[in-house]
Amino acid sequence: MLLVMNHFHLEMKDVSKSVFRTINGTKVKTSILSGLDLRIKTGELITIMGASGSGKTTLIRLINRLSELDSGIIMLNGNDIKNLVPMELRRKIGMVFQVPVVFKGSVRNNLAFGIKLWGGNTVIETLSRDAGIPENLLDADAGQLSIGEKQRVCIARALANQPEILLLDEPTSSLDALSAQKIEKLLLGLQKERDLTIIWVTHEKEQVERIGGRRLVLRGERLEDFHA
Amino acid sequence: MLEVLAIAFTVLLIILSAAYAQRFGIGKEILLAGTRALVQILILASIILILFEMPLFWSFLVLAAMAAIAGHTTYSRSGKLENGLPVAVISIACASLLLLIPFFLMGIFPLEARYIVPTGSILIGNAMNVSSLAIDRYKGELKNKRSEVEAYLALGAKPELAAAACLKQGILSALIPSIDNMKNLGIVWIPGVMTGMLLGGADPMEAASIQIAIFTSIFVAGMIASSLVLYYSTDSFFTNAAQLKEDLD
Numbered sequence: 444m445l446l447v448m449n450h451f452h453l454e455m456k457d458v459s460k461s462v463f464r465t466i467n468g469t470k471v472k473t474s475i476l477s478g479l480d481l482r483i484k485t486g487e488l489i490t491i492m493g494a495s496g497s498g499k500t501t502l503i504r505l506i507n508r509l510s511e512l513d514s515g516i517i518m519l520n521g522n523d524i525k526n527l528v529p530m531e532l533r534r535k536i537g538m539v540f541q542v543p544v545v546f547k548g549s550v551r552n553n554l555a556f557g558i559k560l561w562g563g564n565t566v567i568e569t570l571s572r573d574a575g576i577p578e579n580l581l582d583a584d585a586g587q588l589s590i591g592e593k594q595r596v597c598i599a600r601a602l603a604n605q606p607e608i609l610l611l612d613e614p615t616s617s618l619d620a621l622s623a624q625k626i627e628k629l630l631l632g633l634q635k636e637r638d639l640t641i642i643w644v645t646h647e648k649e650q651v652e653r654i655g656g657r658r659l660v661l662r663g664e665r666l667e668d669f670h671a
Numbered sequence: 672m673l674e675v676l677a678i679a680f681t682v683l684l685i686i687l688s689a690a691y692a693q694r695f696g697i698g699k700e701i702l703l704a705g706t707r708a709l710v711q712i713l714i715l716a717s718i719i720l721i722l723f724e725m726p727l728f729w730s731f732l733v734l735a736a737m738a739a740i741a742g743h744t745t746y747s748r749s750g751k752l753e754n755g756l757p758v759a760v761i762s763i764a765c766a767s768l769l770l771l772i773p774f775f776l777m778g779i780f781p782l783e784a785r786y787i788v789p790t791g792s793i794l795i796g797n798a799m800n801v802s803s804l805a806i807d808r809y810k811g812e813l814k815n816k817r818s819e820v821e822a823y824l825a826l827g828a829k830p831e832l833a834a835a836a837c838l839k840q841g842i843l844s845a846l847i848p849s850i851d852n853m854k855n856l857g858i859v860w861i862p863g864v865m866t867g868m869l870l871g872g873a874d875p876m877e878a879a880s881i882q883i884a885i886f887t888s889i890f891v892a893g894m895i896a897s898s899l900v901l902y903y904s905t906d907s908f909f910t911n912a913a914q915l916k917e918d919l920d
């Protein structure tokens with residue numbers, strides 16, 4: 444029991460990541476993150492700010508292993524994520540992308556994806572209600588939705604997997620202020636209800652203030668505490 | 672005598688078209704391609720001539736060599752994927768052989784080099800074309816739909832599932848020319864086998880029946896070969912940790 448309590452939900456230690464930029468046809472290695480540390484407790488909400496191009500997207504893609512880190516270690520519940528089956532890891536760590544991508548077919552089809560893949564007793568109607576998707580949209584073609592509606596579909600689709608952690612990459616960046624605040628409310632509600640651990644990337648200071656949680660900023664390839 | 676006239680005519684055409692194309696700066700290229708074609712076809716004729724005298728085993732060996740070259744062409748088109756060469760060679764060879772066997776099993780053709788080599792080579796050549804088109808398109812789709820593929824992966828889908836829509840598109844677009852050809856068969860063009868048989872003095876009905884059998888076999892072989900190539904290439908586009916590779920060029 445003691446051992447378990449020592450564990451953080453998610454821990455990043457001395458993580459580094461470089462990317463290869465193509466400049467005039469030649470590949471140039473550029474360091475984006477280096478010596479980065481992060482510790483998050485279960486049910487905690489943290490926000491990550493940072494200038495455009497500072498590596499926020501790069502950072503969270505390492506956590507669900509869509510990209511590979513160069514060095515360092517990332518642990519989920521005390522286990523190196525490299526020891527987990529990537530598909531299982533991604534079921535536990537849901538991600539909402541900066542630009543919403545819906546799959547072909549109806550909204551219902553989109554929401555059913557994770558349920559078909561992983562099983563579970565999630566009811567699509569409940570899920571869509573939780574995500575603020577009107578019932579009459581369920582059978583609409585997902586490709587025709589507005590960006591805000593698509594983003595809700597993506598959030599609901601991630602939640603259908605019943606993740607422990609949710610990675611949010613500027614989920615409201617393409618929305619107007621009112622829709623953005625609705626999504627904020629929705630996500631904060633879900634966090635409390637489901638005891639979700641949330642990593643929320645944003646570049647808006649006002650949003651960070653509205654959301655609350657622990658504030659970090661990505662600067663100089665590392666995470667620092669953010670002081671207003 | 673007939674051969675000499677036909678070859679003389681060919682040489683004349685190559686020289687004239689190369690001279691004309693010189694103004695577009697591709698004269699030398701045409702000259703080279705034309706000469707290659709002429710030399711290669713004469714070598715092929717000599718090989719078939721020799722094969723008539725050899726045991727059947729040699730005919731299949733020649734087809735195997737053709738399949739290897741065809742597979743290498745598709746492999747190069749795929750951007751030299753990891754494991755791509757054996758996958759392409761085996762897929763093209765198996766699909767072609769599968770469709771070649773019934774012609775002899777059912778007795779449409781007698782089991783002789785004269786029939787085995789040309790029929791086999793048509794099947795192989797077409798399987799190569801369709802597979803090359805398909806793998807090129809598959810790769811292009813994966814590259815252009817990266818965000819969609821990664822959205823699937825992020826939900827815990829396996830690479831095969833995440834890439835399924837791209838694979839389907841690759842096969843569809845590779846088969847479109849064959850389907851169009853099939854629709855227009857006999858209207859826009861008289862295909863090669865039938866032309867050859869008619870020129871050789873065969874009965875039109877017989878020529879047509881053989882042609883359509885070969886034509887549909889070509890189509891099916893192309894479909895099977897490209898499906899196999901794409902299916903077994905999927906892993907090469909992903910890392911062991913089920914990540915879509917960064918550099919798909």
Ligand SMILES: Nc1ncnc2c1ncn2[C@@H]1O[C@H](COP(=O)(O)OP(=O)(O)OP(=O)(O)O)[C@@H](O)[C@H]1O
Pocket residue numbers: 462463464465475493494495496497498499500501502541646917
């Ligand atoms: N696959 C890649 N190849 C080359 N360069 C990359 C790649 N991915 C990211 N980069 C570079 O890494 C840097 C960080 O990118 P990243 O997308 O993580 O920034 P970000 O903080 O999310 O920015 P934004 O706020 O604009 O979304 C950028 O300069 C980007 O050009």
Ligand SMILES: [Mg+2]
Pocket residue numbers: 499500501541612
């Ligand atoms: Mg970003």
